Amino acid sequence: MSEPEPAPPFETDEPYGFETRAIHAGAQPDPSTGSRNVPIHQTTAYVFDDVDHAAALFNLQTFGYIYSRLTNPTVAALEERVAALEGGRAAVACASGHAAQLLTFFTLLEPGDDVVAARQLYGGSLTQLRHTFARLGWGAQFVDATDLDAFRAAIGPRTKALFVESLANPAGLVVDLERLATIAHDAGIPLVVDNTLATPYLCRPFEWGADLVVHSLTKFLSGHGTSMGGVVVESGRFDWTTGGRFPYLAGPDDAYHGLNFVETFGDFGFSMKARAVALRDLGPALSPANAFYILTGIESLPVRMDRHVANARTVAEFLAVHPKVSWVSYAGLPESPWHDLAARYLPRGPGAVFTFGLAGGYEAGVSLVEGVELWSHLANVGDTRSLILHPASTTHRQLTDGERQAAGAGPEVIRLSVGLETADDLIADLGRALDAA
Amino acid sequence: MTVAVACYLPASSGLYPDELLLDIYRRTRTVAMVGISPKWNRPSYFVMRYLQHKGFRVIPVNPRATDAPILGERVYPDLESVPDDVDVVDVFRRPDETPALARSAVAIGAKVLWMQLGIRNDETASIAGVGGLTVVQDRCMKIEYGRLSGELAWSGINTRIVSSRRRKLIA
Numbered sequence: 001m002s003e004p005e006p007a008p009p010f011e012t013d014e015p016y017g018f019e020t021r022a023i024h025a026g027a028q029p030d031p032s033t034g035s036r037n038v039p040i041h042q043t044t045a046y047v048f049d050d051v052d053h054a055a056a057l058f059n060l061q062t063f064g065y066i067y068s069r070l071t072n073p074t075v076a077a078l079e080e081r082v083a084a085l086e087g088g089r090a091a092v093a094c095a096s097g098h099a100a101q102l103l104t105f106f107t108l109l110e111p112g113d114d115v116v117a118a119r120q121l122y123g124g125s126l127t128q129l130r131h132t133f134a135r136l137g138w139g140a141q142f143v144d145a146t147d148l149d150a151f152r153a154a155i156g157p158r159t160k161a162l163f164v165e166s167l168a169n170p171a172g173l174v175v176d177l178e179r180l181a182t183i184a185h186d187a188g189i190p191l192v193v194d195n196t197l198a199t200p201y202l203c204r205p206f207e208w209g210a211d212l213v214v215h216s217l218t219k220f221l222s223g224h225g226t227s228m229g230g231v232v233v234e235s236g237r238f239d240w241t242t243g244g245r246f247p248y249l250a251g252p253d254d255a256y257h258g259l260n261f262v263e264t265f266g267d268f269g270f271s272m273k274a275r276a277v278a279l280r281d282l283g284p285a286l287s288p289a290n291a292f293y294i295l296t297g298i299e300s301l302p303v304r305m306d307r308h309v310a311n312a313r314t315v316a317e318f319l320a321v322h323p324k325v326s327w328v329s330y331a332g333l334p335e336s337p338w339h340d341l342a343a344r345y346l347p348r349g350p351g352a353v354f355t356f357g358l359a360g361g362y363e364a365g366v367s368l369v370e371g372v373e374l375w376s377h378l379a380n381v382g383d384t385r386s387l388i389l390h391p392a393s394t395t396h397r398q399l400t401d402g403e404r405q406a407a408g409a410g411p412e413v414i415r416l417s418v419g420l421e422t423a424d425d426l427i428a429d430l431g432r433a434l435d436a437a
Numbered sequence: 438m439t440v441a442v443a444c445y446l447p448a449s450s451g452l453y454p455d456e457l458l459l460d461i462y463r464r465t466r467t468v469a470m471v472g473i474s475p476k477w478n479r480p481s482y483f484v485m486r487y488l489q490h491k492g493f494r495v496i497p498v499n500p501r502a503t504d505a506p507i508l509g510e511r512v513y514p515d516l517e518s519v520p521d522d523v524d525v526v527d528v529f530r531r532p533d534e535t536p537a538l539a540r541s542a543v544a545i546g547a548k549v550l551w552m553q554l555g556i557r558n559d560e561t562a563s564i565a566g567v568g569g570l571t572v573v574q575d576r577c578m579k580i581e582y583g584r585l586s587g588e589l590a591w592s593g594i595n596t597r598i599v600s601s602r603r604r605k606l607i608a
Contacts, residue, residue, distance in 0.1 A: 014597060015597055015599070016599050020599060021599065024599040024600075024601070025595075025599060026590060028587065028598060028599075028600050028601075028602075028603075028604045029600075029601065029602065029603045029604065030603070030604070031587070031603055031604040031605065034603045036601075053490065056486055056487070056490060059477070059478075060483075061482075061483045061486045061487060062486065062487050062490055063487075063583050063588035063589060063591050063592055064588070064591065065591060071591060071592060071593075073591070075593075076590055076591050076592070076593050077590075079593030080590045080593055080594065080595055080596065083593065083594070083595035084595050084597070088595060089594065089595055090592070090593050090594045090595060091593045091595075092593055093593070256478070257477075257478050258478050259478045260478075263480065264478075264480050264483060266554065268592075268594055271592070271593060271594075272592065275592065275593070
């Protein structure tokens with residue numbers, strides 16, 4: 001038996017348990033109507049008391065609503081709930097996970113700056129960083145997520161963040177968050193973690209020293225495949241003032257007549273800046289209706305994730321001994337190289353998204369995704385429904401062969417997102433399609 | 438000069454019970470704000486304007502800014518010059534300058550000495566406490582009001598409030 005893992009260095013001091021927060025955080029009954037559930041505030045704008053009130057709102061001198069591109073009461077309830085689940089200080093929600101990354105990097109980087117990112121990221125994030133963000137003058141260097149020295153070596157004078165996925169898509173790789181946080185902090189930069197596949201129920205990066213967490217809310221948090229959404233959460237612990245690396249956050253902002261966001265808003269200065277500038281001017285607002293669907297989904301996150309993990313384990317064990325399967329990359333299996341890291345960072349289980357390899361290669365992959373009946377062949381993860389994908393022919397299609405291999409998306413690779421159906425049915429359907437593949 | 442202080446709630450916010458702070462807001466009509474800046478983009482100016490919007494009378498105190506009113510209020514050089522009754526003395530000054538302010542706060546009969554976020558001095562707290570004042574250190578009057586009224590959550594801030602009772606406005 002291995003030694004019990006030490007507790008995370010930053011314990012959350014939230015006053016209520018995770019399940020309670022998943023239901024109640026951000027959702028105190030409305031003071032005027034008593035509505036028990038969070039109302040859908042389907043409105044674009046909000047009246048001002050008078051001109052003076054309007055001026056105070058535009059100057060950020062008072063709290064309040066102006067326009068739903070910036071803030072909306074239903075969206076705000078969602079923001080507070082996710083912040084509470086992550087043990088963070090504040091959150092800014094937006095239209096998608098990609099938008100959350102845009103808001104984050106816009107707030108951290110100037111043109112000519114760069115981030116050091118794991119090579120093992122969701123294929124869409126690789127493309128966003130490598131190609132689209134490059135057009136904004138933001139550089140990205142990619143290193144092997146398991147090679148901590150490579151992160152350290154890649155940090156340059158204009159590096160503004162390390163960026164990783166806690167549980168990397170698609171191969172289920174687990175990143176050593178605590179040591180990466182130390183490397184980032186030694187360099188005076190924040191560790192940004194995409195916690196989408198783990199969800200805060202399975203892993204809370206802030207407890208291991210991460211500074212910002214981004215999510216695609218579209219996945220397990222929403223949970224039912226209904227609604228797009230994203231969020232960036234701030235721990236409130238990163239010191240933006242030391243070293244002068246972040247003048248955009250901790251210096252005067254000309255667009256706000258010299259307002260210094262970190263001085264004025266302190267430990268939620270990043271979030272205020274991400275909202276008041278990036279969300280306002282880039283425009284990827286979350287719709288209040290989507291926020292409502294996502295809030296509803298989050299209420300059952302703990303029970304769903306327990307079942308997702310249990311079903312994923314059952315399916316992974318079935319595949320691990322199947323003759324047409326050459327390998328299974330699920331950190332919950334004892335032979336996985338990520339098994340020990342998963343036990344530490346994801347003690348309730350390493351999620352429900354993982355990959356496996358088919359002995360028959362690319363052709364067998366195509367045959368399998370076209371042969372299943374119950375599994376849905378589509379490009380998403382984190383649904384109640386079980387999902388199957390052949391990354392080489394879909395999500396990772398735009399990458400080169402080398403990039404696909406490096407991202408764990410070679411020609412023989414199949415990605416599963418295991419849903420909440422009866423596990424025996426999932427296995428039977430996969431088995432039938434594998435036999436025919 | 439005015440001390441640059443960040444205006445935020447530290448993660449460990451359990452020191453002052455919510456009821457104590459709510460009681461201060463409910464009993465307060467007049468706040469004397471020491472170290473207020475006349476510049477609109479400074480944190481102290483934000484706090485004064487916010488508290489005015491919430492119905493409090495805020496009297497600015499700053500010996501270097503007495504030549505012009507701030508937000509419609511005459512500026513006094515020190516607490517002793519303020520002609521009105523003061524409930525709360527809200528301090529935006531460096532910690533080493535606060536003991537003298539505590540003695541002044543006692544002398545003018547204030548009920549609360551409130552030191553803004555980042556300002557902490559136990560000697561000051563002791564002087565004010567012995568003088569019969571309630572003392573709050575290292576907190577922002579705007580952020581605490583916003584948190585307790587639910588307004589802070591409007592900006593996606595984690596207020597740590599969980600309740601199934603209808604939220605009551607402070608006023």
